[in-house]
Amino acid sequence: MADRERAVTRIGRALTQGETIVVFGDYDCDGMTATAILADGLRKLGARLVVPILASRFSGGYGLSGAALERVLAADPGLVITCDCGSSDHVTLRQIQARGLDAIVIDHHLVPEETLPAFAFLNPHRPECGFPYKGLASCGLALSVLAGVRTKLERALDVRDWLDLVAIGTIADVAPLTGDNRVLTRAGLSLLAEGKRVGLRALFDLIGIEAGKRLAASDVSFRVAPRLNAPGRLGSPEIVLDLLLETDIARARELASAIESQCQARRLEQDKILNEAEEMIAQAGQQSALVLGKEGWNHGIVGIVAGRLADQKGLPTVVVGFEGEVGRGSVRGPAGFPLFDVVSACQGHLERFGGHQAALGLEVRKENLEAFRRKFIAVCESYTDYEKPAAEEPFLVAPEDRLADVFEDLCLLEPCGEANPRPTLGVEGEILSARSVKGGHLKLELRLPSGSRVTAFGPGLGAKADELSGRVRLTCELRENHFLGSTNVELLVRELPVLL
Ligand SMILES: [Mn+2]
Numbered sequence: 001m002a003d004r005e006r007a008v009t010r011i012g013r014a015l016t017q018g019e020t021i022v023v024f025g026d027y028d029c030d031g032m033t034a035t036a037i038l039a040d041g042l043r044k045l046g047a048r049l050v051v052p053i054l055a056s057r058f059s060g061g062y063g064l065s066g067a068a069l070e071r072v073l074a075a076d077p078g079l080v081i082t083c084d085c086g087s088s089d090h091v092t093l094r095q096i097q098a099r100g101l102d103a104i105v106i107d108h109h110l111v112p113e114e115t116l117p118a119f120a121f122l123n124p125h126r127p128e129c130g131f132p133y134k135g136l137a138s139c140g141l142a143l144s145v146l147a148g149v150r151t152k153l154e155r156a157l158d159v160r161d162w163l164d165l166v167a168i169g170t171i172a173d174v175a176p177l178t179g180d181n182r183v184l185t186r187a188g189l190s191l192l193a194e195g196k197r198v199g200l201r202a203l204f205d206l207i208g209i210e211a212g213k214r215l216a217a218s219d220v221s222f223r224v225a226p227r228l229n230a231p232g233r234l235g236s237p238e239i240v241l242d243l244l245l246e247t248d249i250a251r252a253r254e255l256a257s258a259i260e261s262q263c264q265a266r267r268l269e270q271d272k273i274l275n276e277a278e279e280m281i282a283q284a285g286q287q288s289a290l291v292l293g294k295e296g297w298n299h300g301i302v303g304i305v306a307g308r309l310a311d312q313k314g315l316p317t318v319v320v321g322f323e324g325e326v327g328r329g330s331v332r333g334p335a336g337f338p339l340f341d342v343v344s345a346c347q348g349h350l351e352r353f354g355g356h357q358a359a360l361g362l363e364v365r366k367e368n369l370e371a372f373r374r375k376f377i378a379v380c381e382s383y384t385d386y387e388k389p390a391a392e393e394p395f396l397v398a399p400e401d402r403l404a405d406v407f408e409d410l411c412l413l414e415p416c417g418e419a420n421p422r423p424t425l426g427v428e429g430e431i432l433s434a435r436s437v438k439g440g441h442l443k444l445e446l447r448l449p450s451g452s453r454v455t456a457f458g459p460g461l462g463a464k465a466d467e468l469s470g471r472v473r474l475t476c477e478l479r480e481n482h483f484l485g486s487t488n489v490e491l492l493v494r495e496l497p498v499l500l
Contacts (some may be wrong), residue, residue, distance in 0.1 A: 063089050
């Protein structure tokens with residue numbers, strides 16, 4: 001790994017010489033877990049003073065901004081380590097260098113051509129980086145650096161203790177769950193399920209994740225990560241770092257419930273924006289792409305709203321929150337839609353933009369929104385034959401197979417998620433009951449060919465409940481359902497059942 005040896009030697013020297021080390025991280029799960037791993041690990045290796053600092057969406061934004069640099073320098077560090085950011089922060093890194101300080105960048109974002117003015121630059125995407133696995137997220141890189149420092153100082157420190165954080169950061173960052181990441185997250189999820197980290201234990205108690213129960217990657221994506229991300233979306237992510245580092249259970253419970261209430265506040269805010277957006281969409285009538293903006297929409301949340309709308313409507317979607325004349329927005333779209341190409345073609349109307357084909361952020365002035373909207377829609381309409389990802393053929397479950405056994409087998413494939421999708425199954429059975437439940441979801445009871453009964457749940461499919469009867473084939477996933485102390489396998493239905 002390019003510069004790993006150089007970084008490890010420098011950090012080792014900072015430890016033995018008692019330098020103050022600032023670990024500066026991004027406000028998302030990957031950045032926060034990487035920061036926690038290094039802060040905690042270096043303290044355990046005897047660092048005199050480690051000051052963890054996180055970026056803020058509302059002051060300086062992503063990366064080592066000018067505003068962030070002021071906070072970093074206020075801690076009077078001898079060494080600065082950036083986590084999950086820094087790869088394009090040439091200006092502020094040069095300022096650090098000019099003060100005679102060293103900076104080590106640990107990141108996995110795009111590597112610009114201009115040489116980075118850093119003492120060491122660890123990024124698997126550097127062309128000169130020989131590390132064979134390119135999928136590590138920043139938390140995985142941070143663990144590798146910690147292990148290197150440990151070895152350099154000839155100390156006994158079991159870095160596997162931080163694999164739970166690596167699992168959270170890697171899964172939340174939608175890094176591929178292949179190769180090294182698969183090994184790290186699989187072990188990390190087991191550790192996470194044991195519930196030894198006090199802060200996460202407190203959070204899990206609060207949200208009903210029982211200690212000792214098997215955890216899937218989807219539990220992290222849908223239950224854990226959204227909560228850890230909420231405080232950063234609303235303002236200050238520091239409370240999450242405090243939770244990850246807390247060792248006192250009483251204090252951890254306070255932090256966990258503060259995070260949970262921020263998550264609820266985030267949800268309310270999100271629903272409010274979604275409702276207002278839905279109204280705008282209804283008023284505008286039929287459109288081939290959505291561009292929505294409003295004063296006051298929280299730009300930490302517009303990304304979630306854009307994702308929801310893009311899923312629901314199947315359209316390329318831009319949602320912008322304005323604060324005065326300038327708005328910040330997020331771009332999402334149907335799987336496979338080349339959003340980066342589209343936004344690049346509209347850049348004349350934008351102040352800034354960045355991201356990749358599947359997701360972008362942008363900055364636009366209020367007076368340019370309408371022109372941008374027209375251009376964006378026109379360009380989207382020109383991409384009629386983009387490459388949609390092929391629908392996956394379901395694996396048919398044989399009538400004699402017990403679903404509980406199939407589920408156990410499928411668990412061997414976990415963690416499933418990015419680059420290792422959970423297999424889609426085809427299950428046939430006879431409908432015993434079908435009804436629509438709260439939220440418009442479909443609830444089915446089925447008799448399988450083996451005679452056993454199973455329940456099925458179809459998110460958003462409740463509208464057609466009345467038309468379902470007789471023999472059907474379901475396209476579904478299997479999941480464990482814990483209810484009143486018993487555990488059953490149930491079907492998670494992905495599309496309307498096919499009548500046979
Ligand atoms: Mn990351």
